[in-house]
Every structure is written in structure tokens, then in C-alpha cells.
Amino acid sequence: MKKSFKVKGIDCANCAAKLEDNLNKMPGVEKATVSFMTEKLTLTAADDKFDEVLEAAKALTKKLEPDWEIVTK
Amino acid sequence: MNPYLKLAIALVIYVAVGHKILRKAFRNIKNGQVFDENFLMVVATFGALAMGEYLEAISVLVLYRIGEYFQDKAVDKSRQSIAALMDIRPDYANIEDESGELQQVDPDDLEVGSVITIKPGERVPVDGVVLEGDSRLDTAALTGESLPRHVAEGDEIYSGTINLNGLLKVRVTKPCDESTATRILELVEESTENKGKAEQFITRFARYYTPVVCGLAVLLAVVPGLATGQWATWVHRALIFLVVSCPCALVISVPLSFFAGIGGASSKGILMKGGNYLEALAKADTVVFDKTGTLTKGVFSVVAVHPERMTEEELLDLAAAAESFSDHPISRSLEEEYQARTGKTADKARVGQFENFAGEGIIAAVDGRQVACGNARLMTRAGAQHKDCEVQGTIVHVAVDGVYEGHIVIADVVKDDAKQAIGSLQALGVTRTVMLTGDKKEIAQDVAKALGLSEWHAELMPQDKVSRVKDLIASKQKDRTVAFAGDGINDAPVLALADVGIAMGSMGSAAAVEAADIVLMNDKPSDVALAVRIARKTMRIIYENISFSIGIKVLVLILAALGYANMWLAIFADVGVCMLAILNAMRALRIE
Numbered sequence: 105m106k107k108s109f110k111v112k113g114i115d116c117a118n119c120a121a122k123l124e125d126n127l128n129k130m131p132g133v134e135k136a137t138v139s140f141m142t143e144k145l146t147l148t149a150a151d152d153k154f155d156e157v158l159e160a161a162k163a164l165t166k167k168l169e170p171d172w173e174i175v176t177k
Numbered sequence: 178m179n180p181y182l183k184l185a186i187a188l189v190i191y192v193a194v195g196h197k198i199l200r201k202a203f204r205n206i207k208n209g210q211v212f213d214e215n216f217l218m219v220v221a222t223f224g225a226l227a228m229g230e231y232l233e234a235i236s237v238l239v240l241y242r243i244g245e246y247f248q249d250k251a252v253d254k255s256r257q258s259i260a261a262l263m264d265i266r267p268d269y270a271n272i273e274d275e276s277g278e279l280q281q282v283d284p285d286d287l288e289v290g291s292v293i294t295i296k297p298g299e300r301v302p303v304d305g306v307v308l309e310g311d312s313r314l315d316t317a318a319l320t321g322e323s324l325p326r327h328v329a330e331g332d333e334i335y336s337g338t339i340n341l342n343g344l345l346k347v348r349v350t351k352p353c354d355e356s357t358a359t360r361i362l363e364l365v366e367e368s369t370e371n372k373g374k375a376e377q378f379i380t381r382f383a384r385y386y387t388p389v390v391c392g393l394a395v396l397l398a399v400v401p402g403l404a405t406g407q408w409a410t411w412v413h414r415a416l417i418f419l420v421v422s423c424p425c426a427l428v429i430s431v432p433l434s435f436f437a438g439i440g441g442a443s444s445k446g447i448l449m450k451g452g453n454y455l456e457a458l459a460k461a462d463t464v465v466f467d468k469t470g471t472l473t474k475g476v477f478s479v480v481a482v483h484p485e486r487m488t489e490e491e492l493l494d495l496a497a498a499a500e501s502f503s504d505h506p507i508s509r510s511l512e513e514e515y516q517a518r519t520g521k522t523a524d525k526a527r528v529g530q531f532e533n534f535a536g537e538g539i540i541a542a543v544d545g546r547q548v549a550c551g552n553a554r555l556m557t558r559a560g561a562q563h564k565d566c567e568v569q570g571t572i573v574h575v576a577v578d579g580v581y582e583g584h585i586v587i588a589d590v591v592k593d594d595a596k597q598a599i600g601s602l603q604a605l606g607v608t609r610t611v612m613l614t615g616d617k618k619e620i621a622q623d624v625a626k627a628l629g630l631s632e633w634h635a636e637l638m639p640q641d642k643v644s645r646v647k648d649l650i651a652s653k654q655k656d657r658t659v660a661f662a663g664d665g666i667n668d669a670p671v672l673a674l675a676d677v678g679i680a681m682g683s684m685g686s687a688a689a690v691e692a693a694d695i696v697l698m699n700d701k702p703s704d705v706a707l708a709v710r711i712a713r714k715t716m717r718i719i720y721e722n723i724s725f726s727i728g729i730k731v732l733v734l735i736l737a738a739l740g741y742a743n744m745w746l747a748i749f750a751d752v753g754v755c756m757l758a759i760l761n762a763m764r765a766l767r768i769e
Contacts, residue, residue, distance in 0.1 A: 108366075115249055118214070118428045121380050139369035140429075141256065141436040146370055168208060169201075 106148045107158075113171035114143055126168060132157040145174060187231035195222065195238045214423040217391070221419040225744070228409060237420065237744045244752025248429070251759045255433055258766065259440040265318045265337035265358045267302035271295065284336075284353040295345040301338045304356040305347040307331060312343030319357065320698045321445035337361065364450060364696075365443050369436060371451020375719050379431045382727075383424035390422035390734070397738060410740070417737040420747035421730050430722040430758035437765035438715030445768060446698035447708045448682070454694040458677045459712035462657040463649055464607050464705060467642075467671075468614035468624060470664035471681055472598075472702055473589045477506055479514035480590060481568045484583035490518060492583050496575050497523040499541040499548040502531060507571060510587050534558065538573070549576040556581065569623040591624060594703035599628045601706035605713070611649065613642050639670070646671050662705050668692075679705055707768075715765045722758040729754045 114120050120140035127136035127147070135148040149157040162174045192199070195218075202215040218241055225234035269281040271294045279294055284302035287293065292308065295301055301314070313325035316338045325341055328334055334347060337358030353359060398415035402408045435452035442449055449455050469475050484492040497515035500508035501523040512523055531541030538551010540559065549559035550573060556563040561576035563584070570588030574581070599610050612633040614621050621635035634645055650659050661668070661675035669692045672678030680693030681700040697704045733750040736742035 115252075118383060118425045121383070121428065137370045139366075139432075141259070141369050141432055142366050143256075144366065144369075146367070169204075 105151045105154045106146060107154070108144050108146045110175040111138060111143050111145045111165070112173040112175055113169070114138070114140055115171075119169070119172075123165060123168060123172065126164060127161055130157070130160060130164060132160070136161070183231070184226075187226065187235065190235050191222070191226065191231075191238065194235060194242065195219075198238065198241075214425055217387070217419045217422055221416045221744075224412060224416040224419075228413060230413070233744050237748055240745070240748045241752065244748065244756070248425075248752055248755055248759070251756060252429065252433070255437065255759065255763055258763070259436060265300070266362060267300045267336060267353075267358065270302035271299075287349050287353060289349050289352060291349050293347050293349060295340045295347055297340055297342050297344065299340055301334050301336050301340060301347075302356075303336050303349050303353050304334070304351040305349045306333055308346045308348050310343050310345040312345050313341045315339040315341055319361065319446060321447075322699055361443070361448060364448055365439060368439050368449060368451045369432065371453045372432075373435055373452030373456040373719075375456060375716070375723065376431050376435060376452055379428055379723060383428045387422050387424050390418055393734075394418035394422070414737050414740060417742055417744060417747045418734060420744060421733050421737070421750050423751050425751075425755065429755055430726065430762045431719055433759060434715055434719045434722060434762040434765050437762055438711060438718075441715075441766040441768045442708060442711045445704070445707060445711075447704055447711065448696040448698065449708075449712075450694050450696075454677055455712045455715055457658045458660060458695065458709055459716040460656060460658045461660040461677060461709060462607055463609040463611065463653055463659040464602055464709075465611045465613060465646060465649060465659065465661045465671075465675065466630075466702065466705075467661075467663035467668055468612050468616060468621065469589060471662055472595045472612060472624065472628065473591050475589060475664070477510045477571070477587050478590055479510055479585055480570055480588045481566070481586040482514075482583075483566060483586070485581060487582060492575060492585065493518065494523075495543060495548050495577065495582070496550050496573060496585055498525075498527050498543045499531070499539055499550040499575075501525045501528060502541075503533070503539060507573065507587055511573070511585065547578050549579075550574075569620050588620070591627060592700075592702055594701055596628050598702035598704075598706050599630055601703065602709065603629075603631075605706060605709055607709065609649070611645075613637055613645055615639075642668070642671050643674060646674050650674070650676070660705070660709075662697075662702065664700075679708070711765075711768055714768075718761055718765050722761055725761075726754050726758055 114123070120138045124136055124138040127133055132149055132153050133147065137146045147158065147161060158176070165172045165174050198215045198218055202213065202219045205213040205216060218238070222234040222237055225237065267284050270284045270287055271279045272282050272291065273294065274280050287303055293302065293305070307328055307330050309330060311329045313327055314334060316322055316326050318339070319335060319337050336356040394415040397418060398412045402411045435455065438455055439449045439452070466472050482489040482492055493511065493515045497511045500511050502525065515523055527544050529542035531539055533539050534551065534555060537555040537558065538549065540547060540549045549555055549561065552572070552574065553563055556574050556576055559576045560579045561581040563574045563581055566572050566584055566586055568586045570586045572584050572586055574584045576582060602610055609632060610630045612621065612625055612630050614635050615637050616635055618635045621633050625633035637645065646659065646661060653659055658676035660677040660679055661671050662679040662681065663672060664681045672680060672692045677695060678693040679695045679697060682696035682698050695708060729750050733742050733746055737747065
């Protein structure tokens, strides 16, 4: 499953790359891309594990930089 | 002043200005991210403090913060202007409630089949079919086309266009998230996922650049320091290295340029699915066109009327009347031409008995005379001596009471801008312009000559097109690419095979949007040339930014090592260069 989310607080291109790198190293993540321009994260993970992976991604993002937040509706 | 007091004051100011940077730096160290710009700034300024350069330490921080502030503003502004360009998402839809009053609802809540009202000045919220009303639509947001499109009952309309003057009642045919505006927005937003090589390069470069510069800084401090004993001088120079080693300025402008280029192109109705395709298109030196529907209109029309004795209008009049009961495409193009020239519709009442000869034509009684209208075989049947024609196309001969009266030629006509498209491509240095078609040799040759194409291949089966494109790809020069432009529906294999597949997207055709790398919303061949121009310009800006940023940084590093640079120059090399690169990147948005 592939879904996109808005990421708040990404204020430099290098930060986006950093977040992308870290998310891609996470277990369960098939592919993560963070666009600095559109402030969007596109996450690909297995259907049955998606919610779990997303939660972990949110936690990791928060830990890396408290200003960053993956917005889920 | 007491030196301790001086230090204390300096520290207070330092913390007041730099607390944000300090906090971030420590958190990142905790997370194991050492080569972080905040950390580097902290080390550099701490160093300056330790050496008693209080003023320098504080002003570097201040300048850095100011720089960051403007940089953020510039990025926000760029994001906004690109977003404004793509602001085609509708805000609301009007739907009639039980009492007949109009209610505003969220377009997301509309269901297929419901009826909405679109007032003048409002944006079309979802794709639909006009039930009632007559109006003109501004389609510029989707196609970049400035001429409004006339719509009336039965016409399909697309979300994202703007209703200009009439009230329209529209039946919803697609839900909001499958409508044209949403699909285009998604496509352009997702384009940032397909990163170009230049973007990957700069990200990789940044990953090594910072540690390498930091390593050099350590060497610069230690080696000459040990050798000369002048520690203060060399440590100071090394600190300047640290300021210059921040990677952000480098990394910011490249994705921004790509995005600006893609955004600018989309404002002209050219949708690119990624920076990688933009990059590949910029390198194209071969553009292959499908003929029917891409270079030509794909519909038949009258291209020549050659009467023997009567006027052209009289000949058309007879032919249109004789064929007025037929639904054949040829009959319809005769009728259209007759209407266009005389403003009248063919009068069916003039036609008496008529007979259809399959594969030959029609013999009908018109105004009491026997009119034969068809190919050479029909002429033989009617006992008339026909003449051949030098114009390529389908020839309709006309004989009246067994006497040959002339012929009308019907052919697929080239699009108005096709010749200009080939011309501009050649001017851009696209040396090979190739046309592939399943049509007859004679017709292909005619079109190829008229347009000035450098190569053409006719009478091809679909699999032949694939192998032709394979050959072209095999024979291309190194570092060059082959683009293919087709109408998207039956050309899917070739679209996928070419380095860049360009579909003539006929607004709303899902198949075309799916198969291609680049979609032209206007179906105009000249947009292929425009797309190449935009791609080239964007890539030029990107290379300018890369070489400019790296160049200035390296220059400042050299000056610093030699002792000619100070912290202020280093700050300029960091945030100043970044600002200039952002401004330069935004040029990619403007397309003249």
C-alpha cells in the first residue's frame, strides 16, 4: 500500500533528505520519499502492517526533530 | 573592562541569539547525527569564542539566523507561487435541495449522477456532462490555452476549468478524486518522487561534502599548527571551513528548480511525471512522432476540389446532395465542407431514388439527373472516363448522366502547428525528427515533405513501430535520448519503450495519462518543442546552481586556507549563495 501524508515543519532540503534516509532504514518500510517542495511523505509498506509502520514512522519523525510532524487525518 | 565580565556578557548574548541552534545541535548529537549544520555552527562559533573573537562569534550567529530567515521566506514564497500556479482545486459545488434552493457542498461529497449548478465565474468542481445551458469555459488552468472553449448541452466538461458567462446544469460523471483537476494535481505533486539524476547527485554529494570539509578543517588546524606553532591563525582558518561546510544551500536549489520547471510546464498544459523525465527530455536529440492523431488531426476533410467544367461549389453541391443519405465518414466530410463554404445544409428533398454500391460509391437521382459519386470502379459502372489526381488522399469522382464532371480529394489534414513544431525542434538541435505510420507510402511522403521531417517510415504494423524505435534507441549518441510522441491509446508499448514517452493527452483520457511520462493536455505537436525548451532551460538553471554553489564554496575554502577569508565571507558562501540559487531556481517557473 502506498499513501501520502503532509509533513509539517520540514524547513530545509537537507532535513527532508535526512528524514527520508532514516525512514528508509526502518523495518517494514518498503519505500519512503520525502519531498521538501510539497512537504509530503509518500510511504509504501505491506497492507497488513501499514498502520503499525506508520505509527513507528511518526514516532521516529518526532524523535529526530520535535518540530516535524506527520499529519494523518 | 574585566575580561571575565566581557566573556560573561558575550556568552549571554551568544546564548540569547543562538539558543535555538544550540538546542538542535545537542539533540542531533544525541540522535547520532554529528555532521549537522547546527552542530557545525556551534563548533565554529565556540571556537571563535574560545579564541576571544567574541564579536565575530556573535555576528556569525546573527547573520546565520538572518540568512536562515530569508531563506525560509524565499522557500515559502517559491512553494506558494508554484502552488498558486496549480491552484485548480475547486472549493465547493452548488447542488439543489428539495425546496429548489442552491446549497454549497464540498466537491468530495458529490456522487456520480447527481446534478450540480455552475454559476458564471465559478470553477467546475468535478468532471461532468452539460444537461442545460450554454457558456464559455476558461480552460487555461488545465491547458494553458487562452482562448475560451464553447460548451453546450451534451458536452463533457472538466474540473479545474472556469465557467465564464452562462449558467450551466451539469450531471456529475466522475467523483471528485477521479476528476481531471485532482488527477493533474496528484500527478504533478507525485513528480517529486521521481528524482532526477542531478538531484540524486547533489544529495549524495552533500552526504560526503560535509564530513570531507570537516576533516580538512581538522587537518588545516593541526598540521600547519604543529609545523609553525601559530595555532591561533590556523584554528581560526579551520573554523571558517566549518561554516562553509554546511550543505543546506547546496541541496535546496536543485529540487526547487526541478519543481519550478515542472510547475511552469504544467501551467502550459504540459504535465511531467518526474524530474528524471524532464532531465531525459532535455537530452533528446531524436523525436519520433506517430502520424495519425499526433501530427495530423485524425479526421478526414476535403483538401481539393477539381471540377471539369462547373465551379467548385457546384461540384460540391452535387456530391454533398448525392451523399446526403449516407453516414459514411467520407459523406460527412463532403457535407461539412459544403456547409463551411455555402452556409447551407445539403437539401435531401432534391434527392430521388439512390443506390449504394458497397466499396464503390453512390448513384443517386439529384434534381432529376443521375449523379454517380465514388471511386474509379463506380465511374466505369457509370460509363464515365475519370482522371487521376496528383493530390494524395481518397479521391471521390463525380459523373452526371454518364459524363465525368471532376473529383474531390479527401484526406487527413496536418495540425496547424505541426510544421512549426518540427521547425522549432530542429532549431533546438533535435537533429532527427522521425514519423512512423501505418499509412500508405505516398501519403506518408506527402506529410513528411510538407512538415520537413528528417525521416519517415510508412506501412508499419504496430510491432514494426516498436522495432523501429528500438533501432533508433540503439543508434542514438551517448548521453542523448529518444522521445516518442503518440496519441497514447494504441501506442502504449512504444510510449513505454522510448526514453521519454509523450502522450497527446486529449483532456481527460485516463489511458494516455497512465502510459506516458509526459502528457500534453492540448494535443498540440508544438508543445513537444515547448516541453523540450522548458526542460533544457530548467536543466541549465540546475547546472548553473550546482556549479555556482560548489564553485563559490570551494573558492572560499581556498581563500580561507590561504588566510584571505573571514567569517563574514564564509556566511555569504553559505546562506548568501543559497539565496541567489533560490532566486535563480525560480526562473524555471517563468515560461515566455
